[in-house]
Amino acid sequence: MSAMWVATLVSSLVCYILKYLGYAIPESFLANPRVQRINTLIPIVLLSALVGVQAITNKSEIVFDQRIAGVAVAAIALKFKAPFPVVIFSAAITSAVIYNWL
């Protein structure tokens, strides 16, 4: 089975188990304030890391190309509280224009 199938099926299974466990286990463990604090920060660090890696790396190198311009435009759109589809489209259009014509 390819890595992609493994990633698809196993991550789905683990994420489902995590959801189910909340209904199944006693409340004391996850109610621990330290677990709660760390859990609040986990999406911040992982999603930020993904922004950086997806925008300015290629394999094991730092690469500045059309993607960073797209992400910069997305940041501006977010700053102006644009809805999610507008954010994504403005990033894609910026990046595509630079890729194709510059």
Add this chain to the structure above:
Amino acid sequence: MSLSKAQVFRDSMSVALPVGSYGIAFGAAAVANGFSVIQASLFSLLLFSGASQFAVVGVIGAGGSALSAIATGSLLGFRNGLYAMRMKPVLNVHGLKKILAAQITIDESTGVAISQEPRGEAAMRYGFWATGIGVFVFWNLFTLLGAFGAQALGNPSAWGLDAAVPAAFLGLVWPRLIDKRSKLIAICAVAMALILTLVAPAGVPIIATVLLAILFGWKPKA
């Protein structure tokens, strides 16, 4: 439908439709990162948690191993377990209903349910199910649309899909950056991931930033 039920339903759908429509970005991102349309759809049917789904395809797309992709996606899915704990006494579900409730326990269904608290527990339950099912249906339809669309487009860079994926991550993290401290932590995470990219195998730089979450979350903020 009673008046209050209609109000809860309206609240639920006003969340479910826009959130579900983000599925188009996920479907496109999955295909742009080399996944098939079927795999993209399975993510939305079986995993059904936006940030985790984007993370798994993002890590694989960056050349990471299946293991690092699964670990990253699972850590992002951890919070759904906390939501489940919050919803458990409200829903009081058993058997098949518990199995189904678990699958739709996500940011939006929990958020709408909690927002209905002043209207009572029945409204909370109704909001949870209506939002969860609504997001599930729209998210899956739009995933399929995005995946087929991206497949038809071909070269992801020519259509800007290579920037759409990091922009989606930015859009997901943005509302969580609520104060100076969270912004500082986000900048540290980007810096750490970029530095590690130069030396560590793909996928590791992303998951390694969990150390920052542990470090900053260990003690209550001063």
